[in-house]
Amino acid sequence: MLSVTDLQKTYPSGDEALKGVSLDVTGNETVSMIGPSGAGKSTFIRCVNRLTEPTGGSVELDGLEITGLSGGKLRDARRDMGMIFQEYNLIERLTVMENVLSGRLGYVSTWDAFRRKFAGDDIARAYEVLDRVGLEGHENNRADELSGGQRQRVGIARAILQRPKILLVDEPTSSLDPETSRAVMDLLTEIAAEDDIPVLINIHEVDLAVEYADRVVGLRDGQKVFEGDPEELDETAKGQIYRGEEIPEGAGPTGKVVAADTPGEAATEEGDLRST
């Protein structure tokens, strides 16, 4: 279980990317984090495994406080968090197999890493994982020979070879076409169910977020402005997240908000325009 409390990040330039965001991700649920560019989605995910150093708040994974860790302890914690990137971030000049096996780097000695030598069990499992993501027979291809969708599958395979306790997924579909995006999202939710791990996904395609997520979180200007079931994400909520519209009276930052009149009017106007 990932439990984030009041996470803050202020960059040295003074930009406040996160102004105290709290979020729990448990069980094997898929949580989609949506929001406009610059809302702090990526910063949030990167603060969880501390690729970016948060300036305040706490991150706990299965009861272990991540924010205070350093050196070997932080590396051990990172082994439990699989990360998947927008630009895949594969090691382009290495083979698919080496890329997948790099998910085990936290468990091998530096000398073995130098010789690119991994345990037999890891290799056997890497084959299994490659089959699972649909890349059987590609183990000897160089990563830069693959298509975008295939590369993202390698990225996913690398992350699951870590046997993580959570998957952190940063804009997995932004560089992919709609069809491939769906395939990747299918795969991610499948893994969450089969491996019984939670998945936290940053995504800016609202349709995909609603379709695949068990829960949707909306960020705006470094603040959580929405949290709820995908069905609850109505026009009002989207208005809050993407256009910063006023939160109507009686609605908190989480849960369904009472229908406001502005979006309704906009919809009517649209309808009128269409009918003319």
Next chain:
Amino acid sequence: MATEQQPRREWSRPTAFYNHYVKWAVYVAIAVFLLWSAWNMRISLDRIVTGWGAAVGLIQGMVPPEITTEFKNDLLIEGLLESVAMSVIATIIGVILSIPVAFMAAENIAPKPVYWTGRGIITGSRALHELIIAIIAVKAVGIGALAGVIALSYKTIGFFAKLLAEEIEDIDSGQMEATEATGANRLQTMLFGVVPQVMPRIVGLSIYRWDINIRHSTIVGIVGAGGIGGTLLNSFDQYDYDFFLTIILAIIAIVMVGELISTYVRGRIQ
């Protein structure tokens, strides 16, 4: 007609200097400096004319190159082999020493104090010409190829580490981050996230530096640091211009062969 005619607007290219007066002042200063330099060196037409005769005499003394004396040929081959061997060993040693220095001197992966140390080593290596290093090395370890190898290895560090460090600074940091995110330690992150990205450059630069080291190995012998350079200087001192030309031609041939190999190998790894 319009009563209010716009005044015609002039345009001239903005100058890189503050204004046009500064620009002309700089040009004049450069011209004055050039004239002063020429005057200072006392380059006179007279000197060029008399020098010309001597130069023609020298060249005439050189042709045809001498290839008939057996012991001179042995000297030539021995010197050339020593030069090539020096260049190979110096390149290998230099590259092995350079790689850690390059990682130290890459701003994106090294902490500041390490970075400045790395840069310092590179500057130290680049500041002095190989002949100066060779003179010092000859004093330290005595006349012979070892001194040459030291001088060339030392110079290799400055060249190789500087260019490799620049390459490391240009890598895609995403690959490094992804490796870090798996829980890899710093060295493992370098091995997976950085080294594969710069590997072609390492091979290319090694071959390129070997090519340069072949050329330089022919010169350090002049100060006694082994290789063909010593033989070259001796032949010149003994007015043996025929043999001198033979050596020069042999050096050109070797350097050309090195350059061909270098071009071929670097073409293959791109």
